[in-house]
Amino acid sequence: MGKIEDAIQQKEFKDPFNKLVVNILYTQSYLATAQNSLFKPYAISPEQYNVLRILKGQAGIPTTVSSIQDRMLNKMSNASRLVEKLKSKELVIRTECPNDRRQVDILITQKGLDLLQDLRPQVEEANRDFINLNLEEIETLNDLLDKMRG
């Protein structure tokens, strides 16, 4: 049994709200650590993977830095710097936007697409390994998380 009380050796919580906050933070760490070791051999971080995933989702349409930021899991992150890291690995290219010279168009490269392709089966396998729930439970969990944020 993976009860949160055992995981962090805390017998009881002030109230159910507090327990839920702790449980979500702990579960995120559980997933993030797994993701981290999955991506490590490919020399990218979960955050960089997420940016690549966003760019692939744009299906070849150039995407600005702020648009990437809006789609990121962590809105406070520093998309500008992540893009720079990806560029130095030749996983994306960055071109000045002709319409608005303040903006910068970001595009995933073939090398970036190949990396996502290689990772795909491993990501899917890891997701199944680390989520011990059936489809109905997953749907309930997704709905409750959505509702929780209001």
Place this chain on the structure above:
Amino acid sequence: MGKIEDAIQQKEFKDPFNKLVVNILYTQSYLATAQNSLFKPYAISPEQYNVLRILKGQAGIPTTVSSIQDRMLNKMSNASRLVEKLKSKELVIRTECPNDRRQVDILITQKGLDLLQDLRPQVEEANRDFINLNLEEIETLNDLLDKMRG
């Protein structure tokens, strides 16, 4: 409606597992950002708050660095450095353990306890503000997260 699809502007997901991973990572960021701005006026981070909470839970019993690490939400974190930050703010004291000189006993100070006391009502209020669920839903969510990790 706070659906995850809208939050990150992604129409659909590869599979329910993938959607759940994304949803948990996003929800953690949602909570962590709220915590961050709550603690900011008190010049501590959510992680430092968590260490103080652990020490208070020990009820005056000296706690070693590795024991703190075991109880932290993020097991990969650097407890040694967090303790050093708290010590420089006089929120904890650090004494060499007499039985085993490799270990270091950490104890929360009165100043640290006072800080937790001041924060308590605000943390409780924030938890309620950011969790739009009833008690039954919270319990279901807690149970599903526990089961998910196996």
Place this chain on the structure above:
DNA sequence: TTACAAAAATTGACAAGTCATCATTTAAAA
């Protein structure tokens, strides 16, 4: 007892989150 392995904590290096500030460029107001 010596020698070696394990445990505990610290430290260094790098990536990412957080936040403030800056420069450039665009859009709007006077």
Place this chain on the structure above:
DNA sequence: TTTTAAATGATGACTTGTCAATTTTTGTAA
């Protein structure tokens, strides 16, 4: 048109997460 405000991205400083290496101390086996 001139001035002002807003948008966009980059950068710097600081904290934390991640992980490997190092130091000190303890425990154990030869």
